[in-house]
Amino acid sequence: MGATLAALLRELEPDGRLLMLERLGEPALESSAAVNNAGTGHAANCELNYTPERPGGGLDISKALRINAAFEQSLQFWSALRERGRLTDSTFIRPVPHLSLVFGEEGRTFLRRRHQLMVEHPAFAAMDYSEDAGELAGWMPLVMEGRREQDCLAATRVERGTDVDFGRLTRQLLAGLTAPHGPLELACGVEVTGLQRRGGLWQVAWRSRAEEPGPEQGVVETPFVFLGAGGGTLPLLQRAGVAEARVYGGFPVSGEWLVCHNTDLVERHRAKVYGRAEVGAPPMSMPHLDTRWIDGRRSLLFGPFAGFSTRFLRQGSLLDWPRSLRLTNLLPTVQAGLGNLSLVRYLIGQLSQSQEQRLEALRRFMPGARADDWRHAVGGQRVQIIRQEGGRGVLRLGTEVVATADGSLAALLGASPGASTAVSIMLEVLKRCWADRMVSSRWREVLLGLVPSHGQDLNTDAVLLDRVRRHSDATLGLSREPVPPGAAS
Ligand SMILES: Cc1cc2nc3c(=O)[nH]c(=O)nc-3n(C[C@H](O)[C@H](O)[C@H](O)COP(=O)(O)OP(=O)(O)OC[C@H]3O[C@@H](n4cnc5c(N)ncnc54)[C@H](O)[C@@H]3O)c2cc1C
Structure with a gap:
């Protein structure tokens, strides 16, 4: 997040000086490290929690449309930086189809309805739906192998999905920013x-x-501070003593995976296959079987399983959570816990899970999974937001930009949809902290060069959507098409 903001500021204020303080020996070793997150370029192609059921019936796909447009902004920005030589290559992003998988008649009904609604929008027009075992076996052979004929499942597939190594991307962004004559000084090992x-x-x-x-x-x-310390942001915001911080608390949840080390299986799966979260489970626990590219090597992961540690950072202190509890957020934290008992029960269940139980969860996806091929690995920490709203503590599972009224300090809390939407989140930071400059003709012009859809709604302009997609895909090596003329034209 910090690297994205610095990359934006470099283009907007070329004479500005930036300093990044990083407590670890290198940047991108926490949540942004490829092994610590799922690497999904979240475009709402497959994540079933982005299309919740409405209380009165029907599906709400507005969040999916918003996230898709936000991811397109990231693609446009990375594509512009690639064209300017600020990113040396595009090996941080790879094309990987995105699939949603459901089981049973009820699952099929849900997915069919969802598909019908989504394909009407240009953003998802290329989404395919299938119940046909032969076709599904072509899409995800490992999921279909060893299934009984009477097994009832269905899937949707969007070919234009991605896997992103956010660690590699961060390092590339920072290498460009810290190069001789670059605007950024990066001080590592400085807390x-x-x-x-x-x-x-x-x-x-x-x-x-x-x-x-x-x-x-x-x-x-x-004069300006951005707190982009991942899980470490809440304690820093509290230490800054700003009034805006008082309504916040945090709750840490870690992600855990099963990692496949059978190269034959790794080669045979080429997809991110997302299922539905269990009843009571938080949306970020949706199980998925994922092709990943980590440090240039293809791999296969299943998860996430939830873990618990009182650390706010993977390499943080066990005292992080207790130290964040204040008179102002203690009661809201308890209320959020009582209001989410099914989540608490789910987490306790996850904590007591054995390796065999994790494998059972994998076998619901991949019936032929063998214990020898998979090992357990711990991923990154997420600090979920607890916010005081109307006198009560509420658990919020998204991200939230907190900014002081004078715009001199901004902070990012939460972690979902996360790094995929870093560009739109950092544009919001700029809007909140430099409102005047954001509407100035100079900044607007620079922003349109970086994100050609800036200020326009990709969901109501199919021609623009098509143009920016073709351009980003060609520039980032996601399609084989030649790079078309500027996406802003
Ligand atoms: C299990 C899991 C799965 C995820 N899957 C996805 C996914 O599939 N797709 C997606 O888009 N997003 C995903 N995310 C979210 C994504 O990883 C994060 O949103 C993103 O990496 C956050 O970037 P960041 O820069 O805010 O934080 P980080 O990458 O954590 O960086 C924060 C940095 O601040 C440093 N720091 C902390 N405190 C201090 C201090 N006091 N002084 C100096 N430095 C400090 C840390 O060392 C760290 O380097 C996932 C996250 C998790 C945990």
């Missing part, structure tokens, strides 16, 4: 310990975690 507002500036206190000799602590002054 931010506190923030104070003095004389119209933020004083950012830091301490060194590096082993090399050098100053052990210090303070930097800056």
Whole structure:
């Protein structure tokens, strides 16, 4: 997120100076590391939680349309940076079909209805639906092998899906920004310990975690701060003492995977196959069997399973969660827990899961899965937002930009849909903190060069959608078409 904001600011304010403080020895070792997240380019092609049932019946696909448009913005931005040579290659993104999988007659009815609604929109017009065992076996052989003839399932498929190595992308963005004459200074092994507002500036206190000799602590002054510390954002926001932070608390949930080390199976599966979350389970626990590209190597993952640790960062402290509890968020946290008992029960169930039970969950997807081919791995930490609303604590599963009224500090809480929509989230940070410049003709012109659909609605302009898609796909190597003239034309 920080790298995306820095990349945007470089284009908008070429004379600006940027400093990024990173507590670990290298950037992108927390949630953005490829092994710590699912690497899905979330475009709402397959995630069934983006199309919830409406209370009175019917499906609501508005969130899916929003997320699809946000992902298109990311693709446009990466494509513009690639064309400008700011990204040296596009190996961080690979084409992988996105599938949704359901079981039983009820599942089929749901998916058919969903498909009918979605294909009417240009964004999802290329989505296919099938109940045919032969066709499904072509789409996802490992899922169909070893099934009984009477098994009832259905799937949708969007060929134009992606897997994104967000760690690789982050490193590439930062390499361009820190190159000679680049605007960014990146200080690794430097942990931010506190923030104070003095004389119209933020004083950012830091301490060194590096082993090399050098100053052990210090303070930097800056007119603007973005807190993009992943799970570490909430504690920093609290330390900044801003009024906007008082309504927030956090709840950590970790992701765990089964990783396949049988290269034959890895080669035979080429898809991200998303199922439905269990009743009571949080949406981010939707099981999926995924082709991944991690550090340039193809792999196969199943999960996520939920884990629990009181750490807010994978490499954080066990005291992170208890230390974040304040008088202002303690009661809301308890209320959020009581209001989500099915989630609490689900998490307890997940924690006590054995490897055999995880394999059973995998076998619902892939009946022929053998224990020897899969090992258990721990992924990243997500800190879910607990927000005080109308005097009650409410669990919010999305992301939220928090900005001070004077626009001098912004922070990002939460982690879903996450890195895929980093560009639209960072554009929101700019809008909240630099409202005047966002509407200035200079910034608008630069933004249109970076994100040609900026300020327009891709969901109501099929011609624009087609144009930006063709351009991004060709530039990022997602299609074999030659790169068409500028997407902004
Ligand atoms: C299990 C799991 C699966 C996911 N799957 C997907 C997916 O499929 N698709 C998707 O788009 N998103 C996914 N996400 C979400 C995505 O990973 C995150 O939204 C994204 O990586 C967050 O980026 P970030 O820069 O905000 O945080 P991070 O990548 O965590 O970076 C924050 C950085 O801040 C540093 N830091 C923390 N505290 C301090 C401090 N005090 N001082 C200095 N530095 C500090 C950390 O060391 C870290 O390097 C998933 C997340 C998880 C956990």
